[in-house]
Amino acid sequence: xxxxxxxLCYVGTNYHGWQIQKNAVTVQEVFQNALFKVFDKIVDIxxxxxxxxxxxxxxxxxxxxxxxxxxxxxxxxxxxxxxxGDIAVNDAIEVPIDFHAxxxxxxxxxxxxxxxxxxxxxxLYGRALHYWYPINIEELNLAAQYFVGTHDFTSFCTYxxxxxQNMVRNIKNFTMxxxxxxxxxxxxxxxxxxxxxxxxxxxxxxxxxxxISLESIKDVIESKDRSKAGPTAIACGLYLNKVFY
Amino acid sequence: xxxxxxxLCYVGTNYHGWQIQKNAVTVQEVFQNALFKVFDKIVDIxxxxxxxxxxxxxxxxxxxxxxxxxxxxxxxxxxxxxxxGDIAVNDAIEVPIDFHAxxxxxxxxxxxxxxxxxxxxxxLYGRALHYWYPINIEELNLAAQYFVGTHDFTSFCTYxxxxxQNMVRNIKNFTMxxxxxxxxxxxxxxxxxxxxxxxxxxxxxxxxxxxISLESIKDVIESKDRSKAGPTAIACGLYLNKVFY
Numbered sequence: 092x093x094x095x096x097x098x099l100c101y102v103g104t105n106y107h108g109w110q111i112q113k114n115a116v117t118v119q120e121v122f123q124n125a126l127f128k129v130f131d132k133i134v135d136i137x138x139x140x141x142x143x144x145x146x147x148x149x150x151x152x153x154x155x156x157x158x159x160x161x162x163x164x165x166x167x168x169x170x171x172x173x174x175x176g177d178i179a180v181n182d183a184i185e186v187p188i189d190f191h192a193x194x195x196x197x198x199x200x201x202x203x204x205x206x207x208x209x210x211x212x213x214x215l216y217g218r219a220l221h222y223w224y225p226i227n228i229e230e231l232n233l234a235a236q237y238f239v240g241t242h243d244f245t246s247f248c249t250y251x252x253x254x255x256q257n258m259v260r261n262i263k264n265f266t267m268x269x270x271x272x273x274x275x276x277x278x279x280x281x282x283x284x285x286x287x288x289x290x291x292x293x294x295x296x297x298x299x300x301x302x303i304s305l306e307s308i309k310d311v312i313e314s315k316d317r318s319k320a321g322p323t324a325i326a327c328g329l330y331l332n333k334v335f336y
Numbered sequence: 337x338x339x340x341x342x343x344l345c346y347v348g349t350n351y352h353g354w355q356i357q358k359n360a361v362t363v364q365e366v367f368q369n370a371l372f373k374v375f376d377k378i379v380d381i382x383x384x385x386x387x388x389x390x391x392x393x394x395x396x397x398x399x400x401x402x403x404x405x406x407x408x409x410x411x412x413x414x415x416x417x418x419x420x421g422d423i424a425v426n427d428a429i430e431v432p433i434d435f436h437a438x439x440x441x442x443x444x445x446x447x448x449x450x451x452x453x454x455x456x457x458x459x460l461y462g463r464a465l466h467y468w469y470p471i472n473i474e475e476l477n478l479a480a481q482y483f484v485g486t487h488d489f490t491s492f493c494t495y496x497x498x499x500x501q502n503m504v505r506n507i508k509n510f511t512m513x514x515x516x517x518x519x520x521x522x523x524x525x526x527x528x529x530x531x532x533x534x535x536x537x538x539x540x541x542x543x544x545x546x547x548i549s550l551e552s553i554k555d556v557i558e559s560k561d562r563s564k565a566g567p568t569a570i571a572c573g574l575y576l577n578k579v580f581y
Binding site for chain 2: 100101102147168171177178179180209210212216217218
């Protein structure tokens with residue numbers, strides 16, 4: 092038995108997220124169908140996380156256990172032959188048998204893209220948030236620094252009350268840059284709560300619109316109250332960008 | 337009567353080119369429908385050129401004659417409200433009444449994008465040619481310089497024999513650059529023959545594959561023989577990038 096770590100890239104527009112669902116097409120379903128064509132049997136796969144409908148991935152990791160002895164590089168090409176154009180395998184490497192794409196992960200980086208201009212860029216339609224009020228990138232960068240460090244992120248989580256969950260996460264860095272009209276926010280943490288990046292982005296945009304002060308991000312974190320944070324920014328601006336092991 | 341010059345941007349993937357056709361949806365049709373909703377009547381519009389099915393435009397110019405006195409900036413926003421996400425109006429300015437988007441044009445710039453790696457980038461699927469053989473960018477840049485200047489481009493035209501046509505064009509510059517795996521070719525001329533950019537790209541890729549020498553581009557031009565040039569590179573890599581007046 093071998094354990095292969097595959098690194099995928101996908102455009103999330105046409106999918107209801109990663110995880111298999113009964114009534115919607117997902118990346119996992121399409122990916123498993125491609126694996127079935129390569130291996131001619133159902134294989135055990137583990138994804139590195141769930142992603143929401145419409146969220147993209149520049150790097151999404153999957154570990155696959157298989158008896159097959161196809162070399163990694165040929166495996167990569169073989170799977171790609173059976174994938175549609177909006178999903179691709181960029182890398183395949185052999186990992187220890189106890190490696191798990193989700194539980195072995197030590198950190199993830201997400202990117203959030205915003206097209207900040209009066210008219211949306213058609214090439215980024217479904218691939219970035221269209222936001223037309225002015226963004227002062229230096230101010231938002233300062234605001235984002237309040238998120239960095241170890242905090243209870245209850246205010247920034249769409250919360251399933253039935254679950255008791257540890258809401259503490261460590262954000263290692265949160266930076267942003269503006270190139271022309273494109274704002275790219277980049278955040279790395281040991282883990283993320285459900286909708287955490289999108290709610291942090293929605294809250295930063297409240298700062299951009301002067302609805303709250305940049306210093307009040309600190310108070311929103313301390314309140315541990317979802318209603319104090321901003322709205323959940325739309326899914327299509329979000330990209331899982333790197334997975335660290 | 338006013339004459340308004342509109343600058344459009346569109347993703348060509350979902351359209352059978354610019355020009356209205358009976359049996360296929362085109363950018364012009366969708367755009368005219370949006371104008372009809374704004375002006376509540378059919379207006380006379382002139383596009384700057386035809387584009388093929390699947391070709392994109394970062395800048396496509398249309399002149400529109402109208403009795404309406406809506407200010408240009410409001411007109412831009414009004415039209416955008418009625419356009420789908422893959423088409424947008426970026427600019428609207430008033431021009432002299434005898435201005436014609438096609439005949440007043442003095443030069444155009446096209447961009448051709450190539451994803452040069454073994455695995456295609458899903459975010460460029462339908463937006464770039466996937467080409468996996470190595471590209472020596474310095475060599476292709478040298479090869480491309482043979483196109484620059486005033487030549488008879490018969491070898492680089494999908495030719496309608498019923499038409500007698502002046503096949504001489506002046507290429508002002510032809511440059512290319514590589515950023516990571518993305519090759520971007522950029523060519524400016526006073527005008528282009530049918531499929532001219534795509535056939536020049538197809539011929540440059542013969543040089544990349546060592547099927548012809550870079551110096552032989554000169555011979556292919558002089559032969560005035562379409563069969564001596566390379567294949568027509570696929571439409572989806574091509575972008576109308578700038579229109580000069």
